[in-house]
Amino acid sequence: MDESGPLLRARELCVAFGGLQVLNRVSVDVPQAGVLGVIGPNGAGKTTLFNTVCGFVRPESGSILFDGKPLRPRPHRLTRLGIARTLQGLGLFPHLSVLENVIAGASHLVRTGAVAAMLASPWAERREHRVRDRAMEVLETLGIAADAHRVCASLPYGIRKRVALGRALISEPRLLMLDEPAAGLSATETTELAGILRGLRERTAVMLVEHHMEFVMNLCDELVVLDFGEVIAHGTPGATRADPAVQRAYLGETVGVADA
Ligand SMILES: Nc1ncnc2c1ncn2[C@@H]1O[C@H](COP(=O)(O)OP(=O)(O)O)[C@@H](O)[C@H]1O
Ligand SMILES: [Mg+2]
Structure with missing residues (x-):
């Protein structure tokens, strides 16, 4: 483990779709502990940056280091590397319970299905119990333990996001x-949600991509501002908000920077 450098270091990432340069030499650092916010107007390239780090999009050039080592992300291998993500929207199994949906995130730990059922070893059972207990702990952290056995589709959007x-x-x-x-x-x-994410920062570093400024202002330790695929500012939330380039980028947006 490289304790001195940032946990994630993306350098000079370039991504183009067709003729459109969507990311142009974008660099970001996610510190070992803390919350990095990537903000910017719609179409700035935030999701593309996110997808590049997750391995959904292959950059034309640039590099990503995780823990000081080159990261060649593959979406299905992220969890094993120590990276987890939520996508824009939900991506839940609507007909499974809250608990089952959370357990689904631990698929690298539980081998469910035919083989496990056939073997039905006490060892596999113990592990499933552990995963279940852990899932309940997570639900407690998120304040939704009472909903553990409810079917996701029946719950309000805010709960499903959790x-x-x-x-x-x-x-x-x-x-x-x-x-x-x-x-x-x-x-x-x-x-x-800001309270929950603040509570996590001792345990996990967070990189969040967000359109709305108010939400990130009190939550993030550092901000990177993207506009038209380029980093136009980075620094503490206070300094970033005051940056004239950032104010210009957000001009005409419904999200007011001055009154955020
Ligand atoms: N798969 C794609 N093919 C072509 N253009 C895309 C694709 N994904 C995103 N874009 C374009 O890239 C730009 C940045 O999009 P995106 O990363 O989704 O921005 P943001 O998340 O900041 O709103 C937009 O102009 C968008 O239309
Ligand atoms: Mg987006």
């Missing part, structure tokens, strides 16, 4: 990546 977060957290990631975690949440739910 289930999606729980599914990422059960793998005990060193880096948690969130794409617009506050999208679709009420003001109260957004404040509660």
Whole structure:
């Protein structure tokens, strides 16, 4: 483990779709502990950056180091590397319970299905119990333990968003990546989510991509601002908000920078 450097270091990432340069030499550092927010207007390239780090998008050039080692992300291998993510939207199994959805995030720990059932070894059973207990702990952290046995489809959106977060957290990631975690949440739910994420920062580093400035202002330790695929500012939330380039980028947006 490289304690001195950042946990994730992306350098000079370039991504183009067709003729469109969507990321142009984008560099970000996620510190070992703390929350990095990547903000910017719609279409700035935030999701593309997120997808590049997760391995959904292959950059044309640039490098990513995780823990000081080159990261060649593959979406299905992220959890094992210590990275978990939630996507824009939910991606839950609507007809499974809250608990089952969270356990699904631990698929690298539980071998369910025919083989496990046939063997039915006490060892496999013990491990499943552990995973279940761990899933319940995660639900407690998120304040939704009471909903553990309810079917996801029957629950309000705000709760389902927490289930999606729980599914990422059960793998005990060193880096948690969130794409617009506050999208679709009420003001109260957004404040509660910020509280939950603040509580996690001792255990896991967070990189979150977000359109809304207010949400990230009080939550993030550092911000990177993207506009048209380029980093136009980075630093503490206070300094970033005051940056004229950032204010210009957000001009005409419904999210006011001055009154955030
Ligand atoms: N798969 C794709 N093919 C072509 N263009 C894309 C693709 N994904 C995103 N884009 C374009 O890249 C730009 C950045 O998109 P995105 O990363 O989704 O921005 P953000 O998340 O900041 O709103 C937009 O102009 C978008 O239309
Ligand atoms: Mg996006």
